[in-house]
Amino acid sequence: MRKRTLCSLFIGALLFGACLSGCAYKDIDKRSFVIAVGVDASGDKKKPLRVTLKIAIPTSDIKSGENRFLLLTADGELVAEAIHRLSSMHENALDFSHTKLIFIGRSLAEEKPLREIMDWFYRMETIQGIALVALADPNANKVLKVNPPSERIPSNSLFTALDGSGTPSPYIAQSFLFDVVRRLYEPGLDPYLPIVRAKSEIGYQIDRIALFDKQKMRLTLNPEDSEWLNFLRGETSNVDFTSGKDKLYFQVDPNRAKAVLRVAQGEGGLWARFDLRLYGSIDERQKTGTSLSRVTKEIEAVVKEKTERLLGRLQKAEVDPIGIGLRYLSAYPGETSYRKYRRAYPTMPVEVNVQVTVYETGNVIR
Amino acid sequence: MQPRFIYYLLLVNLFANGIGYVPRILLESRHHGVFVAVALAWLVGWAITTASAMLFKRIPNTDMPSLWQSAFPKPLAGIIIVVFAAEWLIAGTLNLFLVAEISSKYLNIGTPGTDIILLFILLTLFAAHIETPKALFALELSLIISFPLVVLALLAALTQQGLLWESVFRLLREVRVPRWLDVSAASYVYAGYLNLAWFNRIVTSDYPIRWMSIATAGVGVLYMLFFALPIALLGSEAVALYHYPWINAANALRIEHAPLERAFYPVLIGYLNIAVLNTIVHWHVFLNFLRSLSPKQPTQRRASSEKGSIGERLRSAFGRHWPSGVLSAYAFLVVPGVFREWPMELIYQTSRLWFAQLIPAELFALGLGAWAVVRRDRSSGTKRRRRSTGA
Incomplete structure (x- = not known):
């Protein structure tokens, strides 16, 4: 008697689980992993933000110099709106759970309060609290295009440079998303962002820091x-x-x-x-x-x-x-x-x- | 069974609530002497635990329902049992809501929360029906599996660079008269011991009371750490931005030289496991409180159910299984509906109400227990005499 109840419960749970896989669950080949998001000023009055997504294209074997990625760009009034528009430009569902880089264009940071730019990023549950935030010079799109030949995985060189796991260079300031957010609110502690400058198609330099008060960018420091x-x-x-x-x-x-x-x-x-x-x-x-x-x-x-x-x-x-x-x-x-x-x-x-x-x-x- | 199971009850409650509702309620009034509230709750929790340890030692191998039934008139005992069963039911349900919400928001992104809560209900209902000793063994086993994940959270947080201890000190120095709700909510993390109201039936009470006092004090130290870490990680102001401060704090955990750089998912899974365990324990207590209301003649009833007519068999089946029916009906009809219709804010509001009555309810239960012991001893003088000679 007990056994039968147990069995029927178990089978019921299995059947129920099978019903679940209908709408929400997507296979990994139907997802595209966004590894970096860049936000720039577009210059347009109506759609002042330009969002660039860097999407990794998975390859079967990892070889040096063969990092393949896709850049998608759309303008919008808000970050979320631009990303919504971007999802119609790509065949797969955009997955932000591997987003490790957030770039903010320098001109945007100069004219718009940092909190407003960051809002979408810390509001979304999927985005990691340990995503790296940096200022991009001249703009985020240019920096995301940089493709160093030493890279095996798209943007990996920037991850290792910015999170301190690679180069011990003292010029690079680490700033994680959770740290930027807490500094935006904490009295007596202000946010800072490292500035990543695109030097060429294949190289960049990170040796400056941008300093913000609770509102806007106030100062950039020399190396x-x-x-x-x-x-x-x-x-x-x-x-x-x-x-x-x-x-x-x-x-x-x-x-x-x-x-x-x-x-x-x-x-x-x-x-x-x-x-x-x-x-x-x-x-x-x-x-x-x-x-x-x-x-x-x-x-x-x-x-x-x-x-x-x-x-x-x-x-x-x-x-x-x-x-x-x-x-x-x-x-x-x-x-x-x-x-x-x-x-x-x-x-x-x-x-x-x-x-x-x-x-x-x-x-x-x- | 050995008294070590009490520690598991304590720990499960500490972790499930130290991460669940309690942090946000406390952090909302972080400028109103919240650390005073935590310290006061420590005292209250310690006092209540010690007092109930003394009570449970007086009634070895007895649960609270049968104590009340033996001491009070039947209708009164029935009402008391139903009231406290409801307490346990609500405690478990609130936990389950949070598990489903967090799981659908952070772990199974995109899956509807109602589906997830139904699956969790299925699991919890099934597990709540296990016999009490087996339930305790299962609790021990699952806790031992999930425990390292929570320890990982603590270690990852403590070794994290850039913890803002200054923010913690800033709040620590703001000494004010705390709010009642904060004290009451913070005292919930010590309430795991009260599950003994049912489990005392099988857990032997041959442990010294000072063990319990020390264990509760230890829980308090652990909880202070647990409470301070989100503040240090997220900052004293930004920590109040979030629905689930501890979950967002876990999202900010980074272990540089680990196979998994992001400690978030192990910690999340550890928390969800423990919170489900907590719900199971609470619903188990609820179920058995209700069962104790049925008249106890199991052998006779079973014999009649095997023979008698269909009507009789149905009636006897109903007599034995109505608590399961109540719990199942509640779990499948009420819980998903409420979860679907109520926004999480409303559930938080409800949890506030529930937390506000927590300490009075605990004191009330203890008082009733003590009174019942006195009444029982007075009514059966022979028993008393036997004990005094025995001792």
């Missing part, structure tokens, strides 16, 4: 400042720089570099302090006159100057990608202290303490 910002944010310690006077090249030991931020409220209002502790080696030195201790002092001065200049630029543009405000708010929470921080930020004093140890000079003593 040197980008690197230093990445260091101050704690993302990379793999930094190096040249010190002009002695024509030397200082390489910081990534395992021992430290940047500690303190923010507090003193008698004169808010203040912040960066304590930088750098250990490093001199990789090249063209002028060898001065002693090592004096060179160390000079490097310290260079680091201090670099840091102060960068922080000054950030404060002037009123962007806070490092999270000085968040650090302050975590110590003094509340709405009034947020307003106080907003008022004080552009002019708040930031003290920079640098301590450099040159512990390695290669084969040569000095």
Whole structure:
């Protein structure tokens, strides 16, 4: 008796499952995987957005240089609308579950608030929270067209470059979708995006950072400042720089570099302090006159100057990608202290303490 | 059966609710002293667990329905049992709604939620009918399979780069008088122990009470972590954007050097498994609460059902199986309809109502239990004497 009930239940479940496969379920050969989405300004008043999808074409065996992909472009008033239009230009269902790159055209980011551009991306359940977001220069379409010969899977070179799993380059800032969204809303912490520049048909360069406040793009940093910002944010310690006077090249030991931020409220209002502790080696030195201790002092001065200049630029543009405000708010929470921080930020004093140890000079003593 | 099954009940409830409804309800009032609410709920949960552990030790191998029946007049006991059975039924159903919704939104994209909920109902109904010891064994087995996936979520989150602990501290320092709903909702993660209202029948209660206290305290620590992680991952403001904060937090998990870079799907499957288990446990308790209402003469009834006329056999079958009928009718007629017609927001509103009455209901059940023990002991003086001599 029991067995029979069990059996009938089981068969019932199977039959029910069979009914399910009717409308919603699609086989993998009826799906096309969108690996990158680009959003540009189209210049058209009525349909201001141009959406480009990069769709991977699967091949049976993966060979170097044989990455095949398809680019589809459509204009629309909204991102979702343009994508809806794009689905009629392709035979398969568009599947966004493998979308790992979101490119925003530079001119679009300059004229439209970032939150409005990103809305569709964080609203869609299928899109990964760990998709990489970047600014594309001159536009997303051009960058998506770049086809490096070393690539085996479409856009794979950009994934490895942008998510830090490949090149250790300190210029590249990682920014995942979830991070961009939280920075759009978090008081005292502002979004940033790496800028990917298409250099040619087969190459690109990622060495700049675009900084946003809660509304719009405010500032782009040059490579040197980008690197230093990445260091101050704690993302990379793999930094190096040249010190002009002695024509030397200082390489910081990534395992021992430290940047500690303190923010507090003193008698004169808010203040912040960066304590930088750098250990490093001199990789090249063209002028060898001065002693090592004096060179160390000079490097310290260079680091201090670099840091102060960068922080000054950030404060002037009123962007806070490092999270000085968040650090302050975590110590003094509340709405009034947020307003106080907003008022004080552009002019708040930031003290920079640098301590450099040159512990390695290669084969040569000095 | 050994008391280790209590830990599984605790853990299943913690994970199912620590990820399900509770985070969003708490995070909506994140600027109204939510960490105070979590801490208070810890105290409340600990107190209720310890008190009920003391109660269950007084009634070894007895479930709450039979305790109430032995101590109160029959109609009163019946009403009490039906009321608390409904509590368990609603708890399970709310969980099931969330499972179906999350599964259709994130896992089986494009499949209608009603189809998915029907499949889950089929599974849950079937599993709720298993005999109690087997249900506990199944619970143990499934939990052991799903548990690593939840641990993966915790490990992946804790090793993630760029966690905003400052955001957590920011909310932590906003000490305010918390809302009642938050305290009550946060205390739900400790309520797994109350499933013993039925399972105490077979789980031996020869464990020291301090074990239970320590276990609940441990659950509290785990829950603090569970609650803080979405804030650290999604930021103190953006975390309130989402319907399911923990699911979106899991979507942001990345393990760089793992075969699967995206930890989302393992974590999602782990959560769904555990939430379904939680529903099964709740519906099992519901079913057995109702069954305890039927008069108990199983041997005689079975004998009559084998012989008698068709009418008699039908009547006896109805007498034995009406709780299953009630549960099936509810599961197949009410649940899919509500799920289809109500938007998820309305279900959230309902869950709020349910959470608001949770602590009073728990205290009420405990009070009734304690009163029943006192009454029973007073009415049967001989029993009492026997126990005192035995001890």
